[in-house]
Amino acid sequence: MHSATSRREAMEFDTKHLTHEELLLLYKNLVLPRMIEEKMLVLLRQGKISKWFSGIGQEAISVGVTMALRKDEYILPMHRNLGVFTSRNIPLHRLFSQWQGKAGGFTKGRDRSFHFGSQEFHLVGMISHLGPQLGVADGIALAHKIRGEKKVTAVFTGEGGTSEGDFHEALNIASVWDLPVLFCIENNGYGLSTPVSEQYRCDHLSDRGIGYGMEAHRIDGNNILEVYLKISELTESMRENPRPVLVEFMTFRMRGHEEASGTKYVPEDLLALWELRDPLANYRDFLHRRGVLGESEDMTIRRQITAQIQQGLQTAFAEPSVTFHVERELADVYKDFSFTAVPPEEHSRHIRFVDAVSDGLQHAMDRFDNLIVMGQDIAAYGGVFKVTEGFAIRYGTDRIRNTPICESGVISAAMGLAINNMKAVVEMQFSDFISSGFNPVVNYLAKVHYRWGQHADVVIRMPCGGGVGAGPFHSQTNEAWFTKTPGLKVVYPAFPYDAKGLLVTAIEDPNPVLFFEHKGLYRSVYGDVPEGYYNLPFGKAALLSEGEDITIITYGMGVHWALDLLGRETELSADIIDLRTLQPLDTETIFRSVRKTGKAIILQEDTLFGGVASDISALITEHCFEYLDGPVQRVGSLDTPVPFAPDLENGFLPVERFKLAIHRLLAY
Numbered sequence: 001m002h003s004a005t006s007r008r009e010a011m012e013f014d015t016k017h018l019t020h021e022e023l024l025l026l027y028k029n030l031v032l033p034r035m036i037e038e039k040m041l042v043l044l045r046q047g048k049i050s051k052w053f054s055g056i057g058q059e060a061i062s063v064g065v066t067m068a069l070r071k072d073e074y075i076l077p078m079h080r081n082l083g084v085f086t087s088r089n090i091p092l093h094r095l096f097s098q099w100q101g102k103a104g105g106f107t108k109g110r111d112r113s114f115h116f117g118s119q120e121f122h123l124v125g126m127i128s129h130l131g132p133q134l135g136v137a138d139g140i141a142l143a144h145k146i147r148g149e150k151k152v153t154a155v156f157t158g159e160g161g162t163s164e165g166d167f168h169e170a171l172n173i174a175s176v177w178d179l180p181v182l183f184c185i186e187n188n189g190y191g192l193s194t195p196v197s198e199q200y201r202c203d204h205l206s207d208r209g210i211g212y213g214m215e216a217h218r219i220d221g222n223n224i225l226e227v228y229l230k231i232s233e234l235t236e237s238m239r240e241n242p243r244p245v246l247v248e249f250m251t252f253r254m255r256g257h258e259e260a261s262g263t264k265y266v267p268e269d270l271l272a273l274w275e276l277r278d279p280l281a282n283y284r285d286f287l288h289r290r291g292v293l294g295e296s297e298d299m300t301i302r303r304q305i306t307a308q309i310q311q312g313l314q315t316a317f318a319e320p321s322v323t324f325h326v327e328r329e330l331a332d333v334y335k336d337f338s339f340t341a342v343p344p345e346e347h348s349r350h351i352r353f354v355d356a357v358s359d360g361l362q363h364a365m366d367r368f369d370n371l372i373v374m375g376q377d378i379a380a381y382g383g384v385f386k387v388t389e390g391f392a393i394r395y396g397t398d399r400i401r402n403t404p405i406c407e408s409g410v411i412s413a414a415m416g417l418a419i420n421n422m423k424a425v426v427e428m429q430f431s432d433f434i435s436s437g438f439n440p441v442v443n444y445l446a447k448v449h450y451r452w453g454q455h456a457d458v459v460i461r462m463p464c465g466g467g468v469g470a471g472p473f474h475s476q477t478n479e480a481w482f483t484k485t486p487g488l489k490v491v492y493p494a495f496p497y498d499a500k501g502l503l504v505t506a507i508e509d510p511n512p513v514l515f516f517e518h519k520g521l522y523r524s525v526y527g528d529v530p531e532g533y534y535n536l537p538f539g540k541a542a543l544l545s546e547g548e549d550i551t552i553i554t555y556g557m558g559v560h561w562a563l564d565l566l567g568r569e570t571e572l573s574a575d576i577i578d579l580r581t582l583q584p585l586d587t588e589t590i591f592r593s594v595r596k597t598g599k600a601i602i603l604q605e606d607t608l609f610g611g612v613a614s615d616i617s618a619l620i621t622e623h624c625f626e627y628l629d630g631p632v633q634r635v636g637s638l639d640t641p642v643p644f645a646p647d648l649e650n651g652f653l654p655v656e657r658f659k660l661a662i663h664r665l666l667a668y
Ligand SMILES: Cc1ncc(C[n+]2csc(CCOP(=O)(O)OP(=O)(O)O)c2C)c(N)n1
Pocket: 080, 128, 129, 130, 157, 158, 159, 160, 161, 162, 188, 190, 191, 192, 253, 257
């Protein structure tokens, strides 16, 4: 134990205008997470909770920041921020149930530790990947800003997390858009076992503020008064003058990354030095010296907290463990959405596919005034395919928003918009570039409803497809990257009428939708498209032609290849099924047709292995085996990247192989 005197030398406190009561409240909020943690460490050793990420020694940051924010301002904490949750007064039994994977927690036992959010408490917990939190905070702040609400959003990261691209993207977006986000870096010396010297090379992480054109500060994260007063001052000013601010809090991680990993790699003298700077012990000594907190009052506070913890634990322990019910698990993957048909008007225009997409988007913009469209070059320039031409003038650049080149940050921001009651459409300039935003799509948007009941009302528009001589990075049709991931819906229209109606539905639907638009169809395919607002249901394939001998199942450009072949070879008698949506998939229409014809061929533009056709083939085999008169055929592009030169690309695409395969199957 170090003496009170050596602590006093280590830390100075300046109370400024704070009252007795305020000083005491800060103290109580600082003791609570410490005492919970001490109890949790015991329970961990007894095997009663799973992994534990200790925030001991860092509590002043969580508590000071949370107390500086208003209750209805969002905070996005990380794994060491217990003090954020406790300072928002979450009932302790709910936290304990959460850590034990019980239903009284926040995730119905589906996610662990601090991986949860709660709209009630305006908290948005992390995903394991750390970085996406930062972009989500941008989206939440953007929603406040667009609605003219004077609110700050605070988001946390460790210094290790600042090395992720997401950190850069989120700060850059916040800066360019003047978003009132408080970026809190907890610099605790180590990212797992990696010391700061191996994590970054600038003197201070706060120096990075200069690079983002952002106000930045570096403060003592172990001094609760410094944290609380500085953040109160900053947030007050950010509410009036919306802008991002970066704060680097200097602190130290006193225990292992998580309990099992220990601290062997941390020099002992460093730990001893920081032990002297313990935020709680120093503040308590200060309050004692000041006469704000007496021994007996301190004892009373601690006794009350002990009782509170005991009570919470009793409730949580008494709760039964969650049990598996297949229907319940499946039911929570998507937010309920009951499609209400809005029939099309009678009057139509003969327009191109691209115009239909644009028209659908425009009608959705008119109907939903909380809809924001984001993408590269989509405002004055109208997007590279001109889908949003004229939109910026009509709806303003708040709602038709050019973004920097940062897919991950923008998709995360779209998630944040959804959390804060908005709808978002994100245009990928080319669907290929979604790979730079893959993480938030498959890990955040797709999983968030199942995890803690938050929906992700986001549509990602995906101009895709080959046959346009654009080579490996502007030609892919990458729907199978997403049909594999539970929680996403995947739409792939082949005609202007469907493109408009399905895009409208995608925007109505509160779930994340990947909306594929084949570039080759944009200006080559025309159709009669009703004027006005109408929608079309997901999960309903279209039977485009009816025949007796074979079922052709396809979507997107494949539909046009199939129709071409049937147009040229009129003796072919086939059902052509245009799937229209891949998730949900209309298996009923597929099975009905295959049971009639006895032969099935699935045509996809995507490379063959691991594509949608493979699963449809398996489903047909499982459900229609007795009806089949031949092996189910899959036809797709060659399993290579998409080549550039015309002859190579023609050979890559499946058109010729489709013709051969269909005749082979008919002759079987
Ligand atoms: C994308 C990703 N890579 C690696 C990890 C594994 N991991 C989890 S936490 C962590 C260290 C984080 O360090 P820091 O951001 O400094 O936070 P601290 O744990 O020190 O509070 C690592 C490497 C991860 N969760 N996500």
